[in-house]
Amino acid sequence: MECLWCQEAIMPEVNWATLVQLSPKRSLCPGCEEEMERIHGKRCPRCSKVGSDAVCRDCSWWEERMPKETLAQNYSVFSYNARMKEMIAKWKYRGDYHLGHAFKQHVKTAFADWNFSEEAIAVPIPLSEERLQERGFNQAKMLASFLPLETEEVLTRLHGEKQSKKTREERILTENPFVLEKALHKPVVLVDDIYTTGTTLRHAGALLHALGCPAVYAFTLIRG
Amino acid sequence: MRGYWHIYALAAAMSFLTILVDNYWFIAGFLLWLCYLYKKERLGKGHFVVSLAFFLFFLNYFPVLEDIKIPPPSENLQHQGKIISPVTTTPEKVEFIMQESNSETKTAVVYFPEEESPEAPAEFAYGASCIVQGEMELPPEARNPGQFDYREYLLTKGIAYQVVVDSIDAVTCEDSSFLQRIYTLRERLLSHVSGTFSQETAAWMRGLVLGDDSHISEETIELFQRWSLSHVLAISGLHIGLAVGFVYFLLIKLNLFTKEKAQWFLIFFLPVYTVVAGGEPSILRAASMVLLFILLNKLKVKMLPSDVISIVFLILILADSYMIYHVGFQLSFAVTFGLILSAKLLSETKQPFFQVLQIGFVAQLMILPLLFAYFSLFQPLSILLNWLVVPYFSGFVIPFMFVLLLFSPLPFLPGIMDTLFVRLNELVIDMIAWVDVNFSYPWIMGSLPLIFAVLYYVLLYFLMKYLQEGKPDMSFKYGIAITAVVIAVMLKPYFSPEGRVTMLDIGQGDSFVIELPYRSGVMLIDAGSKYSFTDMQPTENVYEQIIKPYLYSRGIREIDAVFITHEDIDHAGSLRFILEEMHVENLFISPHNQTTLKQIQKSEHDTTVQVIDQGDQLTIGSHRFEVLAPEEDQRSANENSLVLHSQIGGKDWLFTGDIGSSQERVLIQKYPNLPVDVLKVAHHGSNTSTDPSFLEHISPEFALIPVGVENQFGHPAPDVVEAIEKEGAVILRTDIDGAVQYKFIGSEGTFYRYLP
Numbered sequence: 001m002e003c004l005w006c007q008e009a010i011m012p013e014v015n016w017a018t019l020v021q022l023s024p025k026r027s028l029c030p031g032c033e034e035e036m037e038r039i040h041g042k043r044c045p046r047c048s049k050v051g052s053d054a055v056c057r058d059c060s061w062w063e064e065r066m067p068k069e070t071l072a073q074n075y076s077v078f079s080y081n082a083r084m085k086e087m088i089a090k091w092k093y094r095g096d097y098h099l100g101h102a103f104k105q106h107v108k109t110a111f112a113d114w115n116f117s118e119e120a121i122a123v124p125i126p127l128s129e130e131r132l133q134e135r136g137f138n139q140a141k142m143l144a145s146f147l148p149l150e151t152e153e154v155l156t157r158l159h160g161e162k163q164s165k166k167t168r169e170e171r172i173l174t175e176n177p178f179v180l181e182k183a184l185h186k187p188v189v190l191v192d193d194i195y196t197t198g199t200t201l202r203h204a205g206a207l208l209h210a211l212g213c214p215a216v217y218a219f220t221l222i223r224g
Numbered sequence: 225m226r227g228y229w230h231i232y233a234l235a236a237a238m239s240f241l242t243i244l245v246d247n248y249w250f251i252a253g254f255l256l257w258l259c260y261l262y263k264k265e266r267l268g269k270g271h272f273v274v275s276l277a278f279f280l281f282f283l284n285y286f287p288v289l290e291d292i293k294i295p296p297p298s299e300n301l302q303h304q305g306k307i308i309s310p311v312t313t314t315p316e317k318v319e320f321i322m323q324e325s326n327s328e329t330k331t332a333v334v335y336f337p338e339e340e341s342p343e344a345p346a347e348f349a350y351g352a353s354c355i356v357q358g359e360m361e362l363p364p365e366a367r368n369p370g371q372f373d374y375r376e377y378l379l380t381k382g383i384a385y386q387v388v389v390d391s392i393d394a395v396t397c398e399d400s401s402f403l404q405r406i407y408t409l410r411e412r413l414l415s416h417v418s419g420t421f422s423q424e425t426a427a428w429m430r431g432l433v434l435g436d437d438s439h440i441s442e443e444t445i446e447l448f449q450r451w452s453l454s455h456v457l458a459i460s461g462l463h464i465g466l467a468v469g470f471v472y473f474l475l476i477k478l479n480l481f482t483k484e485k486a487q488w489f490l491i492f493f494l495p496v497y498t499v500v501a502g503g504e505p506s507i508l509r510a511a512s513m514v515l516l517f518i519l520l521n522k523l524k525v526k527m528l529p530s531d532v533i534s535i536v537f538l539i540l541i542l543a544d545s546y547m548i549y550h551v552g553f554q555l556s557f558a559v560t561f562g563l564i565l566s567a568k569l570l571s572e573t574k575q576p577f578f579q580v581l582q583i584g585f586v587a588q589l590m591i592l593p594l595l596f597a598y599f600s601l602f603q604p605l606s607i608l609l610n611w612l613v614v615p616y617f618s619g620f621v622i623p624f625m626f627v628l629l630l631f632s633p634l635p636f637l638p639g640i641m642d643t644l645f646v647r648l649n650e651l652v653i654d655m656i657a658w659v660d661v662n663f664s665y666p667w668i669m670g671s672l673p674l675i676f677a678v679l680y681y682v683l684l685y686f687l688m689k690y691l692q693e694g695k696p697d698m699s700f701k702y703g704i705a706i707t708a709v710v711i712a713v714m715l716k717p718y719f720s721p722e723g724r725v726t727m728l729d730i731g732q733g734d735s736f737v738i739e740l741p742y743r744s745g746v747m748l749i750d751a752g753s754k755y756s757f758t759d760m761q762p763t764e765n766v767y768e769q770i771i772k773p774y775l776y777s778r779g780i781r782e783i784d785a786v787f788i789t790h791e792d793i794d795h796a797g798s799l800r801f802i803l804e805e806m807h808v809e810n811l812f813i814s815p816h817n818q819t820t821l822k823q824i825q826k827s828e829h830d831t832t833v834q835v836i837d838q839g840d841q842l843t844i845g846s847h848r849f850e851v852l853a854p855e856e857d858q859r860s861a862n863e864n865s866l867v868l869h870s871q872i873g874g875k876d877w878l879f880t881g882d883i884g885s886s887q888e889r890v891l892i893q894k895y896p897n898l899p900v901d902v903l904k905v906a907h908h909g910s911n912t913s914t915d916p917s918f919l920e921h922i923s924p925e926f927a928l929i930p931v932g933v934e935n936q937f938g939h940p941a942p943d944v945v946e947a948i949e950k951e952g953a954v955i956l957r958t959d960i961d962g963a964v965q966y967k968f969i970g971s972e973g974t975f976y977r978y979l980p
Contacts, residue, residue, distance in 0.1 A: 012227035014530035015568045016688035020257070020264035022231075 003029035004102045005087065006179060027102045033107060035083040038074055047198060048076040048223045062198065070205040072215050074195050076223035077110040079104070081180045084222060088193065092139050099134065100142045103221060107146040111219065120187040120217065122149040126178075128159040143221055144191040154182045155204055184212040189219050196224035227528055228271050230561075232278045233534035236541060237552055239282035240536065240548050245674055254279060265280070287545055289376060294384045296330060297360040303331065303387060304355050307397065310407045311348045312440035315441055318344045318392070321356060321383060329384035331360065335392060345392065349408075351401025357394040358387040367729040367962035368770050368978060370600070370670065371775030380549035406499040406522050408741065410434060419630050425642045428649065429625045434619075435459045435502030444653060449599065452588060452606040455618045456684060458552055458788070459501050461560065464510040466498065467624050472489060487518055505540070505553035512536040525636065529564045531559070551598055555591050562590035569692045575612075579841045584610040586688075592710070593680055597671040600776035605663050609656065616652060621645075669714050670777035676713050680706060717743045723873055725966040727960035728774060729978070732908060732939070733794030733933030736879065738872065739778065741969070745845025748786045749868065753797025762797030771798055774963075782807045783846045786831075789865040789881030791819035794908075803829040810844070812836050816857045816864040836866065836892075847872075852895060863887050869898065874971025878922070880906040880913070888918040899924060902966070903953070905929045909940020916947045927966060929957040 001010045004027045012023045026033070043050050046059040055063075062071075091099040125141035132138060144151045156179045163206055177200075188208055190201050195218065205216035235254065242250040258275055261267035267275070308330065310320035318335040333356050337344070348354075363386045366373035378386070389395055414434055418426045427439035437445060437457050448454050456462070468490055475486040498511040516532050537557055541548050548554070563570070566586045573579045584607045595602050603609075613866045624645065632638050672680060701807035723741040724879035733752025740746070751771060775781070786808050788796045796819075802808060803824060808831040813820050823834065838855040841848060853867035865881025876899040883906045885892075892898070903924035906913035908931040927948045931939045940957065948955055954975075956964040963980035 009226070009526065011526065011528055013568075014227065014230055016565050016685065016692045019565060019683065019689070021264070022261055023935065025265060025268075136369055 001025070001027075003027070003032055004099050005029075005032040011115060011177075024105065027104070032083075035080040036087075036106070037063075037081050037084070038110070039079055043223075045073070047074045047195060048220075050079055050223065053151065058198070062202070066202060066206070069209045070202050070216060071190075071198065072217055074198065074201065074218040074220060074223075075110070075114045075116070075215060076195055076220045077106050078222050079129070080194070080222050080224045088222070092193065093134065095136050097137050097142070100139065103143070103145050103148045107143060107181075107221065108124060108148075111147055114219070116189070116217070116219075118215070120149055120189045120215075121184055122147050122151045122189050123154055123193050123204070123208070123220075124151065125190060125192040126153065126155045126157045128157045128177075130159050131157075140192045143193065143219075147189070147219065152184070154180060154184060155207075156181060176218050178204050178207050180207045182210055184206075184208060184213050186213070187215040187217065191218045192218065192220050194222040194224050195220040225274075226531055228267075228275075228591060229528075229531040229538075231267070231271065231275050233537045235279040236282040236538060239279055240286050242283060242286055243286050245578045247674065251279075251283075282541075285545060285549060286541075287382070289379050289549075292329070292379060292382075292384070293302070293388065294362075294431050295327065296777055297362070297385055301359060302355060302357055303360065304353070305331065307348065307350055307354060310350060311344050313342060313344050314436075314823060316438075318342050318348070320348060321381075322356065332363070332378060332386040333358075333381050333389065334386055335395075337392075337683050340728060342392070345397075346408075347395065347397040348395065349400030349640035350404040352397040352399050352404075353631070354395055354397040356387055357387040360387050362386075365609060367958070369726070369963060370773040370775075371770055372773065380546055381548045402497065406496060410500045410502070416632070416890045417629070421636065421642050422646055423630075424646045424649070425628075428621070428645075429629060431457055432459070432463065432622055432625045433629055434500065435504060435507060441960060447653075447656060448896070450606075450660065450666070451603050451609050451656065452595065453613055453656075453851075455506075455555070455559070455587075456614065458504060458506045458556075459510070460506040460556055461510040461513070462614075462618050463501075463622055464494075464497075464507065464514055466618065467626060468494070468514055470626050484528040485586055487522060490518055491515060500608075505547060505550045506556040507608065509533075509536060509556045510541060510551070512539070513560075515682045529567065531563075533560055545572065548770075551594075555594060555755050558590045558594065559587045562586050564876065566688065566692075571690070578831055580615060581607070581611045584614065589706075593672050593677045596667075596669055600668060600670050600773065602667045604667060609659055613652070613656065621649070666781070667710065667714060668776050668781050669779035672710075672713055676709055677681070680709055683709065684733070717779060720971050723968050724972075725872055725877070725968075726774065726920045727928050727930055727956070727964040728770055729902075729930070729961075729963045730770050730798075730936070731958075732791070732935045733766070733797070734881075734904075734908075734930045735766075735771060735772055735903070737774065739780070740847055740872075745784045745847050746780050746782070747784055747844060748802070749784065750795040750881070751798040751802055752794040755793050762793045762800070764798075764801055767798040767801040771802070775806070784810065785810045785812060785842075785877075787812045787849075787866060787868060788817065788820050789867075789879070790861045790880065791816065791817050792861055796820050796823075799824065801826050801829055803831055810834055812842070812866070814854055814866045816854060817861075819861075851899075852878075853883065853889060855890070855894075858887065860884075864908075867891065869900075873966060873968025875901040875925075875966075875968075875973065877902045877904070878924075879904045880915070882907040884912045885901055885915040885918070888913065892918060892921045896921075900924050902926045902928060905940070905944070905948070906954055907939075908932075908935070908937070909944045909957070910937065911941035911944055914944045914947065916950075919947055921951075923951060925951045927955050929955065929959075931957055931959045933959040935959070 002008065003010055003184040006029060008029050010026050010029045039048060039050055042053045044059060046054060046055050049058065056092045087099065090096045100172065124138060124142040124144040127138050141153065158177050158179065190204055192201060195201065201218045207218050230712035237255045238250055238254045242248065258267065258272055262272045292731060303324060305322040305324040307320050308323045311318065311320040316336065318337070320333055322333050363375045363378050365375040385754060408807065414430055414436060417429045417434070421429060431440050441523065445457070448457055456667045471493060472486055475481040475489060476483060481489060498507055501507050513532055513536050516536060520527050521534045523530070548619045563583060563586055570579055570582055573582055573815060586907040588607050592602060628638060628641050631641070683702050683706040687699050688707060690699035690702065721741045724739045726737040728735045728737065730752050734750035735752050736749040738747040753766040756763040783806055786799065786802065788799060788811065799820065800823065804827060808829070811824065811833045812829045813833065813835060815837055819831065836842065836851050838851055838853050840851040842851070851866060852869050858864050862882035863884055863886065865883045867881060867883060870877050878900045900922040901924060903926070905923065905927050909929045913974045929940050945955065956975060956977065958964065964978070965976045966973050967976060
């Protein structure tokens with residue numbers, strides 16, 4: 001097995017602890033594994049922003065403008081560091097679909113750590129038809145497939161500017177780019193690769209909530 | 225495949241266990257484990273299939289000893305074949321293994337010389353075609369429980385027959401193959417060592433550098449075995465590591481070679497040294513592993529140590545399907561694999577001395593069940609002794625021996641070093657012997673029952689796992705559990721309602737062992753031996769090879785009572801050795817047996833000697849014995865034999881020693897209503913005893929005759945056998961049945977013959 005990032009051979013460990021169970025399959029070598037920064041310790045209970053366990057200023061700002069139900073909580077796995085930036089670029093924009101598997105085990109354990117106990121449906125944030133053609137896969141859908149939840153792709157996206165090319169203010173004030181194809185009456189966990197301002201997720205959340213979804217949560221790979 | 229070889233090796237090992245203990249639960253267990261790993265995605269489809277294939281392949285690969293078809297021995301007195309082993313010459317014998325041209329099994333050819341230290345002619349060479357004159361016979365088998373089974377031992381090497389030749393001239397050979405050149409080099413080195421150094425130094429150098437321990441005294445070998453130090457004597461990783469390091473260092477430091485060339489040199493040096501050093505499995509393992517490491521390093525291929533040992537394991541068992549039966553092979557691989565698994569744990573210990581202690585601890589734990597199975601003995605303090613002794617050997621003796629061998633052409637210096645070593649080594653061996661005398665608290669028992677052995681290794685796994693994971697509390701609990709398992713097995717006889725009476729087959733002589741239920745008493749009636757014509761003394765062999773192994777296999781080291789019926793060597797010869805090595809509470813002899821009395825006064829022991837005669841009643845562990853004879857001095861050792869009567873396991877037993885017909889008559893006069901179910905037939909069935917009238921009077925159900933195979937006296941006498949048969953008693957005799965055991969619970973019991 002080779003490291004999905006640096007292509008070095010990964011040696012399983014053989015010792016007393018791994019004799020009977022064997023070491024779990026690793027997609028990254030221990031060195032690259034260390035480069036990724038899992039979010040541990042204090043974080044904002046609403047959006048997973050690292051540092052304090054009080055509700056952060058961003059979230060307070062949102063609370064003044066939107067009802068809580070549009071997005072009750074976002075839970076993220078990693079912090080956004082240099083290595084993560086590179087990995088996302090390679091995975092998402094340069095089409096290295098397989099690299100996504102490097103996140104699989106982390107996504108699973110983080111989701112378990114979240115203690116999310118509601119019976120919910122995972123809804124990946126979609127790409128527009130055009131973008132999907134361009135990239136070949138939807139990274140959010142891949143992440144959703146790692147979760148122990150039922151996935152339903154009920155959202156579609158109208159084509160627009162790439163999110164990353166807009167300013168914060170622009171994003172927040174843009175119109176809702178989503179269309180909901182089917183109303184869901186169960187709690188929903190929106191899945192996306194990154195939570196930066198939370199606008200995209202709130203657009204989707206508002207739509208779901210308006211059409212009868214009782215609670216909307218988000219699970220994202222990275223808290224930007 | 226990398227990182228997974230140990231699973232394939234474990235698959236092979238599991239197949240072997242399945243075959244060895246003939247228990248199919250191992251198959252189920254292994255398959256379940258594979259499925260679990262597959263399900264948990266720890267094992268991909270490919271690995272799963274390959275592991276399964278390895279398992280199934282080896283299940284049909286290893287020879288099953290019981291199923292080996294042994295052709296009938298050839299009637300010819302002349303055998304033709306090729307020598308397929310090195311020719312070993314020890315002070316006691318010359319031996320080689322021959323493959324007959326038309327046979328699947330191999331034959332051991334042995335010559336026991338008249339005088340010591342024989343020399344094999346140069347024509348006896350590996351690969352030589354030979355003609356051997358002599359009778360082909362089955363090797364001696366075990367005739368007693370606990371006894372070493374030489375026939376089975378040879379069979380584990382694929383050898384079915386042996387030819388013991390009367391003289392060296394009975395073997396004529398010609399030709400040889402390439403390997404013989406290396407064997408000749410070995411022989412030259414061996415004789416060079418013996419010719420250059422003092423006997424003591426030569427013995428150790430032969431052992432530690434050239435893998436021939438036959439010149440180290442038997443006492444030292446056994447001392448090392450008792451204290452789990454034998455690994456020092458068997459050339460293994462320790463020696464190979466030092467030898468390779470030594471050679472590499474010399475080549476580089478003396479600027480003879482570049483590093484690159486020095487490594488290539490080692491790649492050729494290792495196989496040659498393996499053969500020169502005797503090629504035992506422990507050295508094969510160690511040398512192959514080092515060789516593979518160097519090669520992989522050259523090829524820039526990274527591999528885990530667990531892969532390397534597993535690949536070597538698989539190659540060796542594929543090269544020789546019998547090798548896995550070799551005790552040294554099993555011990556060597558078990559210990560090394562255990563240490564590889566513990567590498568992470570051991571690397572956390574920074575203190576080197578503490579680390580050595582840990583290594584010893586892991587090594588002993590890995591092989592404890594094997595030690596019980598093969599040696600019936602474990603010295604718990606051997607871990608500490610290893611801690612003291614191993615650094616002395618690895619840090620001093622072994623490197624010293626290599627240096628000394630290299631210096632041997634120089635003047636003066638080797639002589640001084642030689643003397644120095646002898647002085648120092650004597651001190652160390654004396655120290656070990658002193659520990660052996662003063663700190664011996666051995667655990668003695670036979671093989672762990674299978675289920676306990678499995679439990680042992682499961683507990684060991686958890687113990688080590690928690691230790692590695694930094695949970696010493698949990699680990700400690702498993703440590704206690706593992707100790708409890710071993711102690712439970714040791715204490716089992718104390719909770720067992722089963723008792724045993726065993727007539728051991730010691731050849732022409734008597735020795736009975738009585739074990740009462742719940743271990744409330746262990747008694748011996750007689751402990752015979754054989755007479756050695758070389759030193760005019762009873763030999764130790766019967767005790768060492770039959771009586772002691774039986775007692776140890778039953779976990780017995782303390783005996784409540786030994787009865788010696790009379791002084792003849794075939795009844796009393798092993799007594800001295802028993803008193804010296806075991807704790808005997810009471811010794812009972814007859815008042816007319818002055819010989820035995822005088823003899824035991826000479827040896828050191830803590831036994832109470834009691835003189836008993838007719839009319840005495842003895843109680844041993846709440847069990848009663850009645851002494852029926854002798855009443856007065858009959859002026860004959862045989863006629864003065866103690867005659868004992870006791871009820872054991874619901875039967876009345878009469879032990880008669882070697883009494884003759886006249887004493888038998890006295891007996892029935894004195895005890896006209898004596899109940900006897902089991903009669904120990906007097907004097908090995910000689911026609912001077914067991915008179916028909918006596919038989920008719922006591923009318924036994926069973927007649928036990930301890931008698932040697934084809935003994936020179938013609939015992940048992942045909943008329944005695946006929947008289948017993950006429951009386952309707954079942955005859956059980958050691959020359960036909962081997963040891964005979966009566967196992968009983970309460971007052972019900974059954975007789976078992978050891979030989980089928």
